[in-house]
Amino acid sequence: MTQSRELRKTTTGTSRLNFLVGPMQFILGVLLAFVAGALFLFVFQEDPVEAYQALFKGAFGSKRYIAETLLSMTPLVFGGLAVALGFRCGLFNMGVEGQIVLGGMAAAYIGYAWDLPRVIHLPLAILGGAFAGGVWGAIPGYLKARHRIHEVITTIMLNYIVFQIAAYMIAVGGPMKADNELPVSPDILPTAQLVRIWEGTRMSAGIFIALVTAIVVWFFLFKTRLGYKMRAVGFSPSAAEYAGIKSRQMMVLAMFFSGALGGIAGAVEVLGLHYKFYAAFSPGYGWDAIAVALLGLLHPVGVVASAFLFGVLRSGSITMQAIAQISKDIVLVLTALIIFFTATNKTIRPILEGAIVRATSRQDKRKSET
Amino acid sequence: MEAWSQVLSLTLVAAAIRSATPILYPALAGIFCERSGILNIALEGVMLISAFTAVVGSYYTGSAWIGVLCAIAAGVLTSLIHAFMCINMRADQAIVGTGINILGAGLPSFLLLKLFGSQGISPIVERIAEWRVPILADLPVIGPVLGTQGPLVYLCLIMVPVSWFVLFKTPFGLRLRAVGENPRAAETVGVSVYRMRYAGVMISGVLAALGGAFLSVSYLAQFVKLMTAGRGFIGLAAMIFGRWNPWGALFACLLFGFADAVQAAAQASNVPIAPQLLRTLPYVLTIIALVGAMGRAEPPAFVAKPYEKA
Numbered sequence: 198m199t200q201s202r203e204l205r206k207t208t209t210g211t212s213r214l215n216f217l218v219g220p221m222q223f224i225l226g227v228l229l230a231f232v233a234g235a236l237f238l239f240v241f242q243e244d245p246v247e248a249y250q251a252l253f254k255g256a257f258g259s260k261r262y263i264a265e266t267l268l269s270m271t272p273l274v275f276g277g278l279a280v281a282l283g284f285r286c287g288l289f290n291m292g293v294e295g296q297i298v299l300g301g302m303a304a305a306y307i308g309y310a311w312d313l314p315r316v317i318h319l320p321l322a323i324l325g326g327a328f329a330g331g332v333w334g335a336i337p338g339y340l341k342a343r344h345r346i347h348e349v350i351t352t353i354m355l356n357y358i359v360f361q362i363a364a365y366m367i368a369v370g371g372p373m374k375a376d377n378e379l380p381v382s383p384d385i386l387p388t389a390q391l392v393r394i395w396e397g398t399r400m401s402a403g404i405f406i407a408l409v410t411a412i413v414v415w416f417f418l419f420k421t422r423l424g425y426k427m428r429a430v431g432f433s434p435s436a437a438e439y440a441g442i443k444s445r446q447m448m449v450l451a452m453f454f455s456g457a458l459g460g461i462a463g464a465v466e467v468l469g470l471h472y473k474f475y476a477a478f479s480p481g482y483g484w485d486a487i488a489v490a491l492l493g494l495l496h497p498v499g500v501v502a503s504a505f506l507f508g509v510l511r512s513g514s515i516t517m518q519a520i521a522q523i524s525k526d527i528v529l530v531l532t533a534l535i536i537f538f539t540a541t542n543k544t545i546r547p548i549l550e551g552a553i554v555r556a557t558s559r560q561d562k563r564k565s566e567t
Numbered sequence: 568m569e570a571w572s573q574v575l576s577l578t579l580v581a582a583a584i585r586s587a588t589p590i591l592y593p594a595l596a597g598i599f600c601e602r603s604g605i606l607n608i609a610l611e612g613v614m615l616i617s618a619f620t621a622v623v624g625s626y627y628t629g630s631a632w633i634g635v636l637c638a639i640a641a642g643v644l645t646s647l648i649h650a651f652m653c654i655n656m657r658a659d660q661a662i663v664g665t666g667i668n669i670l671g672a673g674l675p676s677f678l679l680l681k682l683f684g685s686q687g688i689s690p691i692v693e694r695i696a697e698w699r700v701p702i703l704a705d706l707p708v709i710g711p712v713l714g715t716q717g718p719l720v721y722l723c724l725i726m727v728p729v730s731w732f733v734l735f736k737t738p739f740g741l742r743l744r745a746v747g748e749n750p751r752a753a754e755t756v757g758v759s760v761y762r763m764r765y766a767g768v769m770i771s772g773v774l775a776a777l778g779g780a781f782l783s784v785s786y787l788a789q790f791v792k793l794m795t796a797g798r799g800f801i802g803l804a805a806m807i808f809g810r811w812n813p814w815g816a817l818f819a820c821l822l823f824g825f826a827d828a829v830q831a832a833a834q835a836s837n838v839p840i841a842p843q844l845l846r847t848l849p850y851v852l853t854i855i856a857l858v859g860a861m862g863r864a865e866p867p868a869f870v871a872k873p874y875e876k877a
Contacts, residue, residue: 365843529673536666
């Protein structure tokens, strides 16, 4: 065992500190995005210091702000996991936003229309959201596997379709319209609501579900046979096929799971925060989710870390807009910058690895000298 | 039944051509880009940024045409980022495209608040008036359909044969297609892969910018947040359905344009289907068209594969 590890070390030039490469990439990406964002603000004659101060005040300034940050983080963990799981199987799920909306819609329906005891009602509503999102995700998975249609186009088209369906559901005369003048669904019954866990804030138990889900996804991807097969397909569908893995089946299944995670994000939003369904309940979490997954290097631990960062951006930007009069959509610009950075991972990773190898070998030499 | 018969008319065909235009521009843009070997899912973002820039240009100069020029400049600049990341940095092209799309969603909104102090929509600006083409406008059938359209519509229709000619009848087009099909071989005979790919992405930037400008200073006279509503992606689907050929793309775009015009006209004449559900029609049709097209449509062999100089 030690021998083989030694061998691997010498042949690939890696080091025992190699696990640091991921976190380094993460931190570098965040720093570069903030620096580039500051430059961007400077170019447009805004004060970056004032902007970032307002941003962090809005994210951490009070108990309520911290709760809002964690609240924004919650759907981003699910969404980031959804995108990451798809990518691990070689699929780019751009449909998370639509899966969130559909998941929220299904969960809300179960939540207000069915009368069940709490122990069944809440889990059923969440599972209903997961299933709806999963089916919506599996469609592009099937179209890719069966017809080789690029999933980016189909997931985007399905997003637009779901947005219209959502608007229809709660429009006047729509099947989910509440008995009032607002474009919303009826209130979700208390038996299907997620409990609030922090007095004086809107914080719900959703964050714990998110963290547990991250562990489950990690276990699934790296410790189960099915997860292994999916990752094999992600590396090379033809090689996986050669090894006896049904790659098409894996694609559909991966997109189902990915969509289901998106659906849970929507369900938890609706059941834990809004207590009703309305069309625009997600402010674009599905788009952030792509950046969350990429910045998190498609690893559940990384996803949780970057979901926290994007939660900070999301909740902080609202205060920033109020205090500094800078559009909260600056967050999208930062997101784009982070995505650009992560797109060059292939170029950056070897540089970091090389730096670590040099650093450790220098240290080893020093140790052997003393 | 009566409502449906009101929907079908010559004005509908004219509306279909108008609706096809902002899809045809990105479709042609996609063809140039992907023929050179660069996957372009960034069209939506380029269109949004250009649509916004066109409005800014028109607002400050009072001339919608200067707005169009500003849009082209913005489209080229955005595409330069795209090209640099994909070609020089050899980044994952789907990821870069997503970044540009997210930039396209955020940057205009940020500037909207900055320049006009408004959220979501810009002020009304000068727009490009329709032309009434002499002779053509007086013809029966063709007159009401093609006689009175915006100049950017005519330009778009002209771009179809022009693109076809450039791609398939000129040495430039041959080189462009060569670096998308087999970059190594092209490099061996002295074609610069990087330069041709830059050319492909830049041309696509100009075309997508025209599509964005058409939406904001011709079709409408203002910028509305996320006004492209997926047209960049529908354009890509049209490109695939049209097998990476301008004529095929034209056909596909007319089909989508027709679907869009039908749903708009059906809403206006009280057809008993919810307007939200009618609005899904172009998107549903896009997916169906893709299912029909695949299997016989083959993308350029080296699309989305970064090229490393030998």
